[in-house]
Amino acid sequence: MDSNKLTAWDVVEIAxxxxxxxxxxxxxxxxxxxxxxxxxxxxxxxxxxxxxxATIDDRSFxxxxxxxxxxxxxxxxxxxxxxxPSSYRKAIRFMKEAEKFNxxxxxxxxxxxxxxxxxxxxxxxxxxxxxxxxxMAKLKVPIISIVIGEGSSGGALAIGVANKVxxxxxxxxxxxxxxxxxxxxxxxxxxxKEAAEKMKLTAKDLFELGIIDDIINEPAEMDEExxxxxxxxxKEHIKKDISDMCSxxxxxxxxxxxxxxxxxxxxxxx
Amino acid sequence: xxxxxxxxxxxxxDITKKSKIDIPVGKWIKxxxxxxxxxxxxxxxxxxxxxxCGHYFRMHIGRRLEQIxxxxxxxxxxxxIETTNPLGLEDYPKKLKSLRExxxxxxxxxxxxxxxxxxxxxxxxxxxGFMMGSMGAVVGEKITYSIEKAIELKLPxxxxxxxxGARMQEGIISLMQMAKTTAxxxxxxxxxxxxxxxxxxxxxxxxxASFASLGDIILAEPGAMIGFAGPRVIxxxxxxxxxxxxxxxxxxxxxxxxxxxxxxxxxxDTLSQLVKLHKKRNFxxxxxxxxx
Numbered sequence: 319m320d321s322n323k324l325t326a327w328d329v330v331e332i333a334x335x336x337x338x339x340x341x342x343x344x345x346x347x348x349x350x351x352x353x354x355x356x357x358x359x360x361x362x363x364x365x366x367x368x369x370x371x372a373t374i375d376d377r378s379f380x381x382x383x384x385x386x387x388x389x390x391x392x393x394x395x396x397x398x399x400x401x402x403p404s405s406y407r408k409a410i411r412f413m414k415e416a417e418k419f420n421x422x423x424x425x426x427x428x429x430x431x432x433x434x435x436x437x438x439x440x441x442x443x444x445x446x447x448x449x450x451x452x453x454m455a456k457l458k459v460p461i462i463s464i465v466i467g468e469g470s471s472g473g474a475l476a477i478g479v480a481n482k483v484x485x486x487x488x489x490x491x492x493x494x495x496x497x498x499x500x501x502x503x504x505x506x507x508x509x510x511k512e513a514a515e516k517m518k519l520t521a522k523d524l525f526e527l528g529i530i531d532d533i534i535n536e537p538a539e540m541d542e543e544x545x546x547x548x549x550x551x552x553k554e555h556i557k558k559d560i561s562d563m564c565s566x567x568x569x570x571x572x573x574x575x576x577x578x579x580x581x582x583x584x585x586x587x588x
Numbered sequence: 589x590x591x592x593x594x595x596x597x598x599x600x601x602d603i604t605k606k607s608k609i610d611i612p613v614g615k616w617i618k619x620x621x622x623x624x625x626x627x628x629x630x631x632x633x634x635x636x637x638x639x640x641c642g643h644y645f646r647m648h649i650g651r652r653l654e655q656i657x658x659x660x661x662x663x664x665x666x667x668x669i670e671t672t673n674p675l676g677l678e679d680y681p682k683k684l685k686s687l688r689e690x691x692x693x694x695x696x697x698x699x700x701x702x703x704x705x706x707x708x709x710x711x712x713x714x715x716x717g718f719m720m721g722s723m724g725a726v727v728g729e730k731i732t733y734s735i736e737k738a739i740e741l742k743l744p745x746x747x748x749x750x751x752x753g754a755r756m757q758e759g760i761i762s763l764m765q766m767a768k769t770t771a772x773x774x775x776x777x778x779x780x781x782x783x784x785x786x787x788x789x790x791x792x793x794x795x796x797a798s799f800a801s802l803g804d805i806i807l808a809e810p811g812a813m814i815g816f817a818g819p820r821v822i823x824x825x826x827x828x829x830x831x832x833x834x835x836x837x838x839x840x841x842x843x844x845x846x847x848x849x850x851x852x853x854x855x856x857d858t859l860s861q862l863v864k865l866h867k868k869r870n871f872x873x874x875x876x877x878x879x880x
Contacts, residue, residue: 432817434816434817434821434822435817435826436822436831439817439834439835440843444796447816448798451767451798452773452777452802455767455771455774456774456778472794472797475766479767492759493756503756503757516675516759517675518675518760519760527760575771579767580732580768582761582764583672583725584761585725586669586670
C-alpha cells in the first residue's frame with residue numbers, strides 16, 4: 319500500500335490491527351535495559367498500563383505505557399489495553415517517583431479509550447484521568463509521549479500531557495472513535511468512514527494543528543527491518559529532546575510544557 | 589451517547605413543545621420527575637426547585653448568578669472570542685448563532701468576579717442550555733482565563749459545572765481543552781489558592797475528567813448525575829443494566845469523590861463559609877503569633 323493514498327479510515331484500520339507492534343515491543347527495542355515495576359500502592363496492579371525504569375546509554379528513564387495484549391489471553395489480562403482508574407493511579411505513582419529521582423518520563427500511548435464500566439466509575443475514572451494530567455502538567459522533569467497506535471479520547475491524553483508529543487505515521491489520535499463520533503454527531507454509527515475523514519485524527523492532521531511535534535515515518539505494513547528503523551527513529555527523537563531539555567531548569571521544563579497546551583487555539587478574537 | 593439521554597430529558601422538560609394539556613406557553617413548566625405542571629414563577633421564586641417533589645431544575649447562568657453572587661457585584665470578564673470551527677462543519681456556526689439568539693448567552697460558560705456574602709471570588713458558571721454545556725475551544729479558554737485571573741488577582745476560584753463533556757463539533761481541539769484547563773489549575777494549586785468545584789446535573793465526560801474533578805473542595809447538588817462515561821455507553825459495553833442510584837452525587841460521595849452534597853438553598857452560605865475558612869492564618873505564615 320502506498321501510504322500517501324491511504325484514507326483516514328484506512329489509517330484507523332492500520333492503527334487497530336491486532337498484529338501491530340505494541341508498547342512493550344517498542345520499549346524492548348528502544349531501551350538498552352528495562353525493568354518493569356508493579357503496583358499502584360493503593361489497591362491493585364493493573365496490567366493495561368506498564369510502568370518501569372529503562373535506560374539509553376547511561377541515562378535512566380521512567381517508562382509508562384498503555385499495553386494491548388498480543389493474543390487473546392494477554393488481552394484479557396490487560397483489559398484490551400483499556401485502562402481503569404487504578405491504571406492511571408499506578409502511572410501517577412511512577413511519575414512522582416520519576417520526579418523524585420530526576421528521571422525523564424517517556425510514555426507510549428495505545429488505547430481504544432479508558433475502560434467504560436461500573437467499577438471504573440465507582441473508582442473515579444474521570445478523577446483518575448484528570449489527576450494524571452494534573453500531575454503530568456506540573457511534573458518537574460521532561461516528558462515525551464509517543465502515540466504508537468490508537469490514541470482515543472481522555473484515556474490516551476491521560477498519559478499524554480508532555481513536552482514533546484510524537485505520532486507514528488499510521489497512528490491515530492482523536493476525541494473518540496469514528497464510530498462513536500458519527501453516532502453522537504449524526505445519530506448514525508454507519509457513517510464512521512466519513513467521520514474519520516472529518517475528525518482530523520491522522521498524524522498529518524495533528525501535526526498541522528500543532529498538537530504533535532513530529533511524525534515518525536513508517537510503512538503501512540511493517541516488517542522486522544522497518545520496525546528496527548522506526549524504533550531507532552523514536553530513540554533518536556528521545557535522545558535529541560532530552561539533550562535539548564537538559565539545559566532547562568525544572569521551572570522552565572514545566573513552563574515549556576504549559577506553553578505547548580496554552581497556545582493551542584481553536585478560537586479567534588472577534 | 590450521554591448527550592442523547594440528556595436531550596431526551598430536556599425535551600420532556602420543554603412543555604412549550606408537546607403538551608397534552610392546553611396551557612399558556614411559557615408560563616408553566618412540567619417537572620420531569622413528578623410530572624406535576626407547576627407555575628414557572630413559583631419554581632423561580634423557589635430557586636428553580638419543584639415545589640411539589642423537590643426536584644432540581646437546571647439553571648440558566650443568569651439565575652445562578654442571582655442566587656450565588658451579591659447583587660450588583662458581578663463584573664464579567666471582557667473576552668470576545670469565537671470558535672474557528674476547526675473541523676469545518678457546515679451546520680456548526682449556524683447552530684451557535686441560533687443558540688446565542690435563543691439563550692442570550694455567548695457560550696456555554698460565563699465568567700467574571702463577584703462577591704459571595706461579601707467575599708470576593710472569581711466565578712465561572714456553565715449552562716446546559718447551550719449545546720449541553722459542552723466544552724470547545726471557547727469554553728476551555730474562558731475557564732483557563734478565569735483560572736489565570738484568579739492567580740493574578742489572588743482570589744479563590746469557584747466553577748459551577750454542568751456539561752455533557754468535550755464538544756464533538758471541535759474534535760481534538762475540544763479534547764485538548766482538558767489538558768489546557770488542567771495545566772492552568774496546576775498553577776492555581778502552586779499559587780496556594782482555593783478552588784471549589786461545584787458539580788450540578790449533569791456533569792460528564794471531558795469536564796468530569798478535567799477541571800470539575802480537580803477542586804480542592806468538590807461540592808455537588810443533591811441527585812446530580814455525574815460520571816465519565818454515559819450510562820448508555822456503559823450498559824452497551826458491559827451488557828447489563830446499571831444499579832439504582834449509579835452515578836448520582838450520592839453515589840460519588842459514597843465512593844470518595846465529593847466532599848459534600850449541598851442543597852441549593854444552602855449553596856451560597858456554604859461557599860462563603862468555605863472561602864472564609866481558607867482566609868484564616870495558616871501555620872508557617874504567622875510565625876510565633878500563630879495563635880494570636
